[in-house]
Amino acid sequence: MTSRPLRLVIFDVDGTLVDSQADILAAMAHAFDRAGHPVPPRETVLGIVGLSLDVAVARLAPALDPGRHGQMVDWYKEAYMELRAQSGAAQSSPLYPGALEAIETLHAIPDVLLGVATGKSRRGLDKLLDAHDLRRYFVTQQVSDHHPSKPHPSMLQAALSETGVAPDCTVMIGDTSFDMEMAHAAGITGIGVSWGYHPREHLHHAARVIDDFSQLPACLDLLWEKAS
Structure with a gap:
């Protein structure tokens, strides 16, 4: 029985995980x-x-x-x-409904790694992760201090380099066109979320758009099944 390759799920923060x-x-x-x-x-x-x-x-x-x-x-x-x-x-930046449950569910899967890629500063992300006790879940954390602004793919390229996960085993989850354009530029599948700050019709490069965090695990399974 062959083991599955490592998978990487990268989340945007504002408008995706938290409502700030x-x-x-x-x-x-x-x-x-x-x-x-x-x-x-x-x-x-x-x-x-x-x-x-x-x-x-x-x-x-x-x-x-x-x-x-x-x-x-x-x-x-x-x-x-x-x-x-x-x-x-x-x-001031509450988690969206279902966000913590989705993070915990994915984190419990042995071959899935989690990361974030955000326009926040390092200091801003640290404050948020500590406030919600989320720091331990994310093995790669990309912030605006060290990269060009989205939609440049630098953040995602760094996340791939840090984790060693292949682009076709990686997914970017975000609420804006910048997230989806960044994923497209990095050769990564983008999943859009409809509850954030950009309207659904702006998420042109998204492979899927979900309306609730409860839909995320099945959406990921479907995408990874097609990629395997």
């Missing part, structure tokens, strides 16, 4: 207010979630100069940290 939109919107509004610039609509701000913060701010305020963008990044971070400190990371 309230703090994201409030912190971005603060940054734009400080800059004296009109705050973009809610849908526009949520549309850039997943990008690295410097790229996101430049995209939201293209008329402003790079120096002002840098200030806005700092103002955003200050506001976000203050909001998180007020209520705690677990409250």
